[in-house]
Amino acid sequence: MDFSSKLLENAVNEMSQFPGIGKRTALRLVLHLLKQPEDHTQSLSNSLVNLRNKINFCQNCHNISDTTLCEICANPNRDRQVICVVEDIRDVMAIEGTGQYRGQYHVLGGKISPMEGVGPSELTIKPLIEKVRSGNVKELIFALSSTLEGDTTNFYIFKQLDGIQIITSTIARGISVGDELEYADEVTLGRSILNRIPFESSLKSS
Amino acid sequence: MDFSSKLLENAVNEMSQFPGIGKRTALRLVLHLLKQPEDHTQSLSNSLVNLRNKINFCQNCHNISDTTLCEICANPNRDRQVICVVEDIRDVMAIEGTGQYRGQYHVLGGKISPMEGVGPSELTIKPLIEKVRSGNVKELIFALSSTLEGDTTNFYIFKQLDGIQIITSTIARGISVGDELEYADEVTLGRSILNRIPFESSLKSS
Numbered sequence: 474m475d476f477s478s479k480l481l482e483n484a485v486n487e488m489s490q491f492p493g494i495g496k497r498t499a500l501r502l503v504l505h506l507l508k509q510p511e512d513h514t515q516s517l518s519n520s521l522v523n524l525r526n527k528i529n530f531c532q533n534c535h536n537i538s539d540t541t542l543c544e545i546c547a548n549p550n551r552d553r554q555v556i557c558v559v560e561d562i563r564d565v566m567a568i569e570g571t572g573q574y575r576g577q578y579h580v581l582g583g584k585i586s587p588m589e590g591v592g593p594s595e596l597t598i599k600p601l602i603e604k605v606r607s608g609n610v611k612e613l614i615f616a617l618s619s620t621l622e623g624d625t626t627n628f629y630i631f632k633q634l635d636g637i638q639i640i641t642s643t644i645a646r647g648i649s650v651g652d653e654l655e656y657a658d659e660v661t662l663g664r665s666i667l668n669r670i671p672f673e674s675s676l677k678s679s
Numbered sequence: 680m681d682f683s684s685k686l687l688e689n690a691v692n693e694m695s696q697f698p699g700i701g702k703r704t705a706l707r708l709v710l711h712l713l714k715q716p717e718d719h720t721q722s723l724s725n726s727l728v729n730l731r732n733k734i735n736f737c738q739n740c741h742n743i744s745d746t747t748l749c750e751i752c753a754n755p756n757r758d759r760q761v762i763c764v765v766e767d768i769r770d771v772m773a774i775e776g777t778g779q780y781r782g783q784y785h786v787l788g789g790k791i792s793p794m795e796g797v798g799p800s801e802l803t804i805k806p807l808i809e810k811v812r813s814g815n816v817k818e819l820i821f822a823l824s825s826t827l828e829g830d831t832t833n834f835y836i837f838k839q840l841d842g843i844q845i846i847t848s849t850i851a852r853g854i855s856v857g858d859e860l861e862y863a864d865e866v867t868l869g870r871s872i873l874n875r876i877p878f879e880s881s882l883k884s885s
Contacts, residue, residue: 475772477737477743477744477749478743479745480745481730481743483726484726487722487726487727488723494708498699501699501769502698502700504767504769505697506731507731507743511731513696514727514728515728515731516693517696517727519724520690520693521712521720522720524712524713524720525721526717528686529684538684539683539685539686544683545683562683562687562710563706563710565683566682569681570681
């Protein structure tokens with residue numbers, strides 16, 4: 474792309490560093506800013522820099538939080554003996570959105586991925602094991618996405634728990650509620666048959 | 680969406696004001712920034728604010744330019760008697776990319792759109808008419824998109840030229856080079872038959 478302005482080129486280059494945003498989209502976004510008042514760009518810029526510089530993570534679950542303990546960890550009504558292990562804040566938001574979970578979370582901050590240079594030490598696995606070792610945790614629920622990286626991470630944590638008395642579980646994989654069987658992929662359908670549950674339980678949860 | 684952090688919420692809200700970026704995408708982009716070093720966010724922010732505050736437009740064609748006259752207008756080899764009327768810088772870049780045009784441009788900065796509150800006075804139509812009235816322009820090429828707004832804008836400018844001796848033309852609409860006829864839409868195919876050109880000309884341009 475051949476820009477008539479260095480300022481424009483810089484802005485487009487910076488914007489196109491976001492994942493999934495190419496040069497064309499970046500140009501469209503930047504031109505949108507130019508049609509808005511100047512203070513619009515200023516406030517966008519301030520909010521991003523503010524977030525980046527003042528970002529804070531909950532001491533207990535490592536989720537993004539403005540306070541030392543996040544709302545969920547500080548809530549006395551949440552079950553501290555059950556911990557759901559997730560990748561990032563989006564998973565916490567998704568599970569909270571269901572209203573079905575009353576335990577706490579542990580945010581890993583990613584998945585083990587040698588391809589992307591993410592090893593166990595980049596994630597918050599150590600504090601998780603320490604939390605479990607302290608003896609107050611009864612159950613660990615793995616809720617990572619079922620990819621190679623997700624499975625590797627699950628297994629790595631599982632191995633670290635060797636010798637510790639704790640229940641580990643993983644969220645159920647199966648056909649989405651409301652989905653037609655004929656359109657489901659074979660792996661998911663296969664798992665949902667292998668891991669079938671008593672009919673009575675399905676009545677309870679619906 | 681229920682965020683655990685006000686800082687994060689602000690950043691996501693600001694990012695989701697871009698056209699085509701919803702809350703989920705905004706969250707994904709913002710979380711990406713958090714995984715990058717702090718100076719990455721700082722330089723993104725600087726480049727956007729810099730562009731917005733220091734933005735300059737070419738005195739002659741109103742394209743975005745860091746100098747008083749843009750490169751194209753300052754180039755003595757470009758034909759000043761032919762002016763291509765376009766909506767914004769993206770169209771200039773697209774036409775320049777073809778390498779087929781040696782005239783100058785006039786960037787309107789948008790199209791007349793009562794729905795979006797854009798009237799003729801918001802665009803650079805007045806300086807265009809003045810430029811034409813000065814007598815040094817031989818041909819005006821309309822290259823706006825062929826939408827209701829584009830056609831309205833073309834027609835408005837055409838009306839303003841009343842009584843001025845000038846050739847006006849519009850870029851050819853037709854089947855894309857390499858396209859199969861059977862997949863072309865009816866309006867385009869119809870126009871390409873009505874506006875057919877001598878076979879000899881098609882040999883020259885390929």
